[in-house]
Amino acid sequence: MNSGHILLAATIGIVSAGCSNLDRSRDLADPNVPAKALAQQVCSNCHGMDGNSISPAFPRLAGQQATYITSQLTNFRSHQRSDPAGSFYMWGLSRHLTDEQIAGLAEYYSKQTPLRSDAAEDPKLVAMGKAIYENGVPEQNVIACAACHGPKAQGTGTFPALSYQHANYVVKQLNVFQNTQGRPGTPMESVTHPLTGDDKEAVAAYLQALPD
């Protein structure tokens, strides 16, 4: 390295340090970066600028219950939530978030407006899902989802909002609850136990479409 390189590196370092802007930072280990900056600069890459993710690989967060988002980010950070899709992406991103940043992220996404996706829907499946969501399947001892998640799937407190959530994501999470220990500490393991594959597909289709 000659003196020119040293000069160049020093110049870049000084200029960059001087130009560093916390409001546009992507540093996940800096407790001073505002939650809104993290949401826009990092989280938006998968969850969308307004929390309405495009890809069903990533859950929609717009309008989600703040308490629920806080609990999930905390569970990712502590590795208590270990379902593969979540841990692959979220363990690392959440590992150094502060409680304040988590609370800020929860507030940011809870205030976004959930939008209905334009994914194709199967009316028959949606109707079947609506019946399960609202009434459960008494003969299989499946309780009504609406009992905890609300009549419009808007959620409450630690019970997540499910309205307009990607069907593929809902099915996969129901499978996590039903078949793994990846998300412990919720009633969902026993709630999902009697669900059939068709039940899960139907409920998920209903939640994604959520017709008026």
Place this chain on the structure above:
Amino acid sequence: MTVPFASSTDFCAKLLFRLAALAVVFIMLAPSAAHSLPLFARQTGQNCLACHAGGQFPELTPYGRMFKMTGYTIGERTVPLSAMVLGSYSKVADTSKSDDPSADFSKNGSLIFATASVFLGGKITDNIGAFAQVTYDPYSVQNSDGSYAGHTNADNIDIRYADRFIDGKNDFIFGVSANNNPSVTDPWNTAAAWMQYVPVPSPSSSQFIDGNTPYPTFASGGNIAGLTAYGFWNQMIYGEIGAYGTSTGLFRFMSAGLDSSSSCTSNCVTQLKGLNPYARLAISREWGASNLMVGAAGMVSQVYDFDPSETTHYRDLLVDAQYQYLLDPHTVTAQMAYGWHRVSYPASVADQPAVDASGNPVANTSSSDTSNVFRAKVTYVYQAKYGGSVNFFNQTSSTNTYYLNSARVNGNVTGNLGQRGATLEAFWTPIQYVRLGVQYTAYNRYNGASTNYDGAGRNASDNNSLFLYIWGAY
């Protein structure tokens, strides 16, 4: 498609067993934690498949593209080092139609340590990040006694500054990059620097494997010095513009390890005359689990060996498209790239007398040539572990007596550079930083002919090649 290795089934079985054994050792030695990863993964703490489609490095997911465009700055500073190593085995279908098979197909049928790289990079500041690769080639130079000498030099380098202006309605990423290879900055993997990605071993037994078949590329190659500026607006329109020159002075590190002297005979620095412009435009859209990019890129370059008045003038125009479907457990990628290439020769090459294989005079050499390269590839990966691809290539070119060559194997009796063929590949990623792959490349046209392309009885299909590799990165 003819599979020419039936007679060596036992040998291949043994080889596969040895490769598998090597893989098992590799896996056992590697840490088992899912987040013990190369430098970018350490930086974000994420699994490789967050950024790499189906885990198949280096193809990027939409998130991986954003990570790159925002200057490798997401996450936190970490140990900025990674390493990559490739072991391989190449076998050419017919080695008999050669005057000297040991030279024409060196290391044919041998398992070799092919190449290794060290990467230095990652997040430097909130706005500056880097990707810098240094590569060791154990077969870089072949000595007169047939032995090899290894060589280490700078490989791909991309040091960038990026900022992102985003609010509820608009999203604009802006960046500048100092880099040494046109399109190495590109976020899509149909770009010239990225579409062919498996490292290519240097011994001549690998001269017909897929990595050496025609891909739409920029004639200048790498290890030059460039500055580009790019923008990505609303995750929809990407534009990049810049210029490249010889890597001298402050930018000499872009070609570190290469020889810039006028007596250079191997591993030489590419000499460019003046500033050589590069431009890229792409349109991207994402819906559901799918995303699509359609784009174009171009570059004009003036390359010379040691005399700037003897410059070869290249014009390259590339059109590319990439479709991805990414939803666990499926990863589907369809890629297409087409390149139009025009080369104008310097006075010492243009309009020169030429002879055919029998020594009879033929038309003088041309002052310019045009070639067209088409490439299409479809890949499927299941559970980010088991993958396969089909890959078709077709190169057509103008005919020029300059390319007449009576040598066996690499000879050319047509004066045409046309090539056509296909590659089938299957690969397995047992853990996220190791991939085992097998490729079979079949030709039905080589150097402008299907049969007897070298004038000594060698057919295009004689070049069909089997290539096995074990590729690790940590």
